[in-house]
Amino acid sequence: MLLAQAPDGLPEVTSSTDLAAALTPVLGGLTWPDGSTGLAEGDIVVVASKVIAKAEGRLRKAADREAAIDDETVRVVATRDYPDGSTLKIVENRQGLVMAAAGVDTSNVLPGTVLLLPEDPDESARVLRRGLNARLGVRPGVLVTDSVGRPWRRGIADISIGAAGIDVLQDLRGRKDAQGRELRATVIAVADEIAAAADLVRGKTGGQPVAVVRGLSHLVTLKDGEGAHVAIRPPEEDMFRTGT
CATH class of the missing domain: 3.90.1660.10 (CofE-like domain)
Structure with a gap:
């Protein structure tokens, strides 16, 4: 079951804020439908880039x-x-x-x-992950997100611009679909999908810049991984590079 919630209680963040320390009581006080509390291994902490940027003095x-x-x-x-x-x-x-x-x-x-924006969002995610692990004893996945527009589509959606401990892309190429046909081009932007789902519970105006997503532990890795930058298309693949 996929669960997501955006806790209250994060104080105003400034350049003097230790974000991991500020988040520790907020995340530790989470209550889940099964009666458990706090963060668990396999949870994903999704943080708006604005909070990271403020803490980093940007x-x-x-x-x-x-x-x-x-x-x-x-x-x-x-x-x-x-x-x-x-x-x-x-x-x-x-x-x-x-x-x-x-x-x-x-x-x-x-x-x-x-x-x-944070100068290096992937490094920001790694630093926050280490800080939460030191204080809470678990290694959650961490995503740093921001809102963007998208070619072909109206409206904005949140994407991951920084990641630690998350398989950002899920490559299904070579697998079979339900009819036995081989998938040749299916690479799912799972970090972006998690970012968008988290933004639904955070909202844009409610003062809840952090969400926790539970139920996707198969995407959370022990190592920090390559980060969200791997989702950026290289120039040779970018059909919208010139904007025309």
Whole structure:
């Protein structure tokens, strides 16, 4: 059975916050339908990138958000001008992610400041995993997530931009379907699917930036693994690379 819940109680996070320490009582107080409490081996902790970024001191003074976006941009993929004079930029950022506005965030931060993405989201996930293991005695999978738009689809969804202890991709190529046909192209983005499921219980406005997903222990690994960056398409596979 797949279970997910987003606990309350995480205090405001700043650059002086030890995130693993702050999360320990929050996660330790979880109550599950079977009567168990806290984290268990095989659980997956899913954390919004904004919380990680705040703890890592990624808040910057910026009178001009566009300048901050340009600073984080490695490659412009596409732009769109709007009647109000604003411009939407889809860019590849320093983390190798293709995102609107390079992932630079101005929501829930003080005027005149912007919040950048974690510098290395995979390392952020590894550090948090080690911290939780030291305090709670279990090694959960950890995902760092952010919201993105998607080609062909309206609306945003959360994806994993950092991962530790998770098989990010589930490669089913070579297996047989229910009719015995060989699967030739099926690679499932399981970390992104977990990220989206966790966001359903966290929500965008409820002040619950962390969720725990239970029931997918077969995807949780003892080693930290390669991280979420393996889900980024290399240039030779990217049909949307030029934005046209």
